[in-house]
Amino acid sequence: MFDLASALRTAILLAGLAFSCGFQFSNAYYSPRNPEREVRVSTRYIILHTTEAPGSSALMTLRDLGEANFCVDTDGRVFRIVDHRRTAYHCGRSMWDGRVNLDECSVGIEVVGYHDRDITPAQYQALGALVAELKFLYHVSDERVLTHSMVAYGAPNKWIPRNHRGRKRCGMLFALPRVRQKLHLLAQPRYDPDVRAGRLINGDPYLANVLYGRGAPPAAAPAVPTTRERVQTIGADGASAGDIAGEEAWRASTLYIFRDGHFLRGSQVPQKVRNKLPPGTRMLVGFAVCGPLCATRRASDVCGARWHLPDTFYLLPGGMLKAGNEISANQLASGTMIFYRN
Ligand SMILES: [Zn+2]
Incomplete structure (x- = not known):
């Protein structure tokens, strides 16, 4: 035909x-x-x-x-x-x-x-x-x-x-x-x-x-999560790292930020403490790490136009975590780390 x-x-x-x-x-x-x-x-x-x-x-x-x-x-x-x-x-x-x-x-x-x-x-x-x-x-x-x-x-x-x-x-x-x-x-x-x-x-x-x-x-339909929803907190509603991210929890691209401002990649967390991470530990899934910033290394040098996006995060000295759309470039002290989506 x-x-x-x-x-x-x-x-x-x-x-x-x-x-x-x-x-x-x-x-x-x-x-x-x-x-x-x-x-x-x-x-x-x-x-x-x-x-x-x-x-x-x-x-x-x-x-x-x-x-x-x-x-x-x-x-x-x-x-x-x-x-x-x-x-x-x-x-x-x-x-x-x-x-x-x-x-x-x-x-x-x-x-x-x-x-x-x-x-x-x-x-x-x-x-x-x-x-x-x-x-x-x-x-x-x-x-x-x-x-x-x-x-x-x-x-x-x-x-x-x-x-x-x-x-x-x-x-x-x-x-x-x-x-x-x-x-x-x-x-x-x-x-x-x-x-x-x-x-x-x-x-x-x-x-x-x-x-x-x-x-x-x-x-x-669930919307794509907002910036704040993407920062997970261990212990909230009893959630462990494994509950939140499954096997991805222990990849290098998952980050754990402790209350004192130190952080570890998922791959650096020893097996024996994986179920014992302190409640309140913040968790970012699927991120690359850059930093620390200094006078000659600014945020835009590290991640270009992404520096002020809501899904780029800054770990300030002292432990506070801020999203890119919540900060101005001159707020970023030396020693600040950048986490951005990879
Ligand atoms: Zn593609």
Whole structure:
């Protein structure tokens, strides 16, 4: 049977004209890696990422390494990085529904921003249009528009003995129903097929809850936690470190800040005291450490524009913990440590 819509799509694809009418993008960061990248045989998924870095530096890296097909900047400009038909290296170690190496069967879109912060109105508009165009072109259903955090997985390590989900939180916000609705995505995965099938274990309960833990009505969906909710306190409601973060509690990226202002990484906490951390110990999950600050090493030197974000934290000499949006640069005394999302 002759299928006009399908025939038209094929013709558009073959002509490579898919983006010539109606969709504007810039080639300012077109990657020199294009000629060496294979043309994909099939395209089943669209995978959304957040750069976790400001636009200019992210775009240069994406271009140099060919790490995305598109990048959507905060002002809504769309940059073509790797031709949409070619393989971009955006997923790393990845699995979805038993398939691995998702780069080989997906288009990757980087969105300038952070996994737990809302994107700009201009980005909603541009990303929604770009995703719609790609969905049409490659016959991708809404359930197959995924986030990097859904598909990334980690190899066994010192803390988690098996292949596990939770290697990345990248693009996490694109699993939230209110965000997907604004992108005209009306369906999404309701569970992790690889964890359910036993191919992976869940290495990040917090992430799994954001991706799949909500109840049916979108209005009841949990929002991405606020800054204050992210600073967990041991002993509150009887919670231990393991209750709060599972196996992630003992990774180097989990930080324990004691009342006297000293801190340890999860990997530095001796096994025998793990269940005996003093109540009131503050806990940050998924952070990098930098510092101490001094006269020649300011916060913006260490973490750039992130220095004043609400999810960058400062441990002041004396033990007080302040978020980036609660301090001014000249308040930061020598000896202050910085913890920022990694
Ligand atoms: Zn990513």
